[in-house]
Amino acid sequence: MKRLTKILPWKGRGTARSAVEGCQRQRIAPNYDTPPSALRAATSPLGGGLLGIALALALSAAPAAAQTVAITAGTVALGDGSEPIPGGTVVIRDGRIVAAGRGVAVPAGAQVVDATGKWVTPGIVAGFSRIGLVEVDAVDATNDVEAGNSPFSAAIDVAPAVNPRASAIAINRAGGVTRAIVAPATARSIFAGQGAVIDLGADMNAVMRARAFQFVEFGEQGTREAGGSRAAMHVLFRNALREARDLSRYSGIPSGGGGARQARANDQRDLPLEEVPGANSLLGPNVNRPDDVLLTRFDAAALVPVLQGRQLLLVHVERAADILQALSLKKEFPALRLVLVGVAEGWTVAKEIAASGVPVIASALTDLPNTFEQLASTQSNIGRMRAAGVKVAIGMIDDEEARQVRLSRQYAGNLVAVARLPGATGLTWGQALEAITSAPAEAIGMGEQFGSLKPGRRADVVVWDGDPLENATAAEIVLIDGVQQPLSNRQTKLRDRYRTPGEGQLPKAYQR
């Protein structure tokens, strides 16, 4: 997977070494009772005020809580797989979508934004990323993706490492990305730790849901981490879940029932572990464990919600045989709630994936046998899986995912291009947008919260100067939770400074 060091530009994930304190947990999860826009407006550096940028569409005032905004006359795409709607309207109130589509009435008193000639979509959702964990990949001190010298694995929680002021957040926000699924990377175990769902707002409240999932490497990378063979990786995986089961037996935590369906019905399934009644006892002094354990107590405890189906398990697999092995884990551990990531050879076993109901977050444009687990790679992979009934989103794994999730749009657009090629299978335009908006939100179990312009969703809305999947298009207005976001960043400032070459009356350093 990871190319050998070419000593070319330093691509992909870096070699992070910063240790994450496995036992220090911050309570970052938002309070869902507070309207998100109110929460955001209170902490936004913009103070909810007018942005001083000369946009043709600039809102006359940034929407504050309780304010109603109607974006009218644009080409509206809902992000649910449907095709774009010319002359549509999007109505936002209290940081949530009220209505979107054709024939939507503009409420009395609403602030109207005329989007004639523009496109309006949900914000882009980075389906698999490491954004917020890295400033410069090759600068270890700024790279919190993986922790090669940490004693912990599954217990690692990226939430406290997410830096809302990472340059990549501002730069990708300017590219219309509003939410991201953020995963750690493995270093010394097949378990990377727990990932988060974040927003890319210009404030300090990036983490929307901490510990949203556990991430496990289950192919070539996992094989390396497990000591050198897939067989060893499987033993390691099963042993880890056994240790989690043993630990939970001592704790008195409800098991979550005997199946995925029951687990889903459990209203505690989305709670962080320490808020589940009794869960803290896992970490208490009186918990006895057998002597023959491999995991630290913290790591074993972190896998309890995975085992019980209260936390998603994102599994990175590429090879067809590994995909089937991953799916078969549900026979042995019925409560597991799986999401497959990568899945280059998914099209060759698409029926089996579809039958399992397991969602997929796939790389869009992988078409080379870069590894022996990706021999059947083709850009038709996502189209073929979708045609077979797989729920599939686009994600970026080991592909500039810490800094360049803004490329998701280009990747999606390419799948529309693929649809025009004889013998290939791509996506319709609506499906392609869905793959980078609601599909990743659905895959992570948060489709009710964000990712589309359906009523009640968080008002993450982008107004584009054209077709958002096109190379030439840029975001003009970005709203997150209904709050207008700044689009300037280091890159726009560098660009402006060097718009004219040569020095002026003073050195460039005085120009900003």
Added chain:
Amino acid sequence: MASNSRKSLAALALAALAIAGCTRDKPQTASAEAPPRTPPKTYSHDPYPSTYRAYPGVLTAITGGTVYDGEGGRIERGTVILADGKVQAVGGPDTPIPDGATRIDASGKWVTPGVIDIHSHLGDYPSPGVEAHSDGNEATGPVHPDVWAEHSVWPQDPGFTRALANGGVTTLEILPGSANLFGGRSVVLKNVPARTVQQMKFPGAPYGLKMACGENPKRVYGSRNQSPATRMGNIAVDRATWARAAEYKRRWDKYERDGGDMPSRDIGLDTLRGVLAGEILVQNHCYRADEMAIVMDMAKEFGYHVAAFHHAVEAYKIADLLKANGVCAAMWADWWGFKMEAYDGVTENIPLVHNAGACAIVHSDDPNGIQRLYQEAAKALAAGRRIGINIPDEVAWEWLSYNPAKALGIAERTGSLKPGKMADVVMWNGNPFSVYTRPERVWIDGALLYDSNDPSRRPVTDFELGQPGEGDVK
């Protein structure tokens, strides 16, 4: 043999001198001057000669499409005639079509010169990217002008075929990696599937010398407590090496002029002598603006010329200097931040360089990126327009074919659709700056080597035979 290599050397020197905008006056090479009184034995400058032969093509008339000629020209409902492997005619709808020509209707489609990637490691870092295939960096010492990228190229790299079918790439330069200050010779290839690298070598193309500044050499060797460990160490080792090369060149020039005892042979210094003689072109990996300025002075100090800075992430900061020195900048559209020297990347880099009058090139350095160079150009072009740099599409195509051809010393042969040049042509199924567009047909020297409508015109490498997905659309 000697006279053959001498002839091809003269061709190389001529090609090198033809790089308009990316060259400057050079002393003629000793070998290109009048024959010596007593011809001494010398060494071959082309010991692994190209055996490339154009594959058969048919007389072809591509009509009705939007034609970008690659040098800024645009013709609506244009006609492009390909004959005997060459572009025979390019014109409007009234262009006469020769009898017997196979007509291809390009209505609603675009016709351009083939894409040229000046920075690729295909074959040297092929797929699958396993350790056994890691053949791009002789990272055993910082000065390795003795290694030649072509000696690592694995022609069965599936990446070549993806670059052809998805990227419309017809010519590409394969470079050694950037672990070393002097990485070795690069080679220019026609993007044709072949059994040997010689069968891919662009006939008569000058060699390149890969050099690198910045983080990579100092990291690789500094981490071994070896020089260079700093940027100043980089330049110190560079200068010491160029001084040796100048001495080597003096000795060999004298011998080839006056005869006498043959000087001792150094394979690496052969390459540097070729650079100092203007017959080998320097392709210099360099990100930071200040370092590019240092390197341009170093080139003047030792009497060579940098053809292009590659990965020139900060070219926009010194676009005026690049113009003044006649050095091209080969750039990504929007890569940034993977290392410190890439921290200041901006998407407007390419149009800012172009707008300053310097030579701008879009490059890939990547087996995936090479499939979408036309899209990368489109992103940069649009970013430029948003800040008021209005470059027409047909002019921006220079970034993809003519400018890289200039920096490779092959612009007289390919890179634009002009009568007599190689028929390296892509017909796109739409506007090639749209994300929705792909190559429909690709010709190399007039031979149709990819046709999206014809699975039999879809190359499958040896590696992929018998594997899952063999012969699939990719």
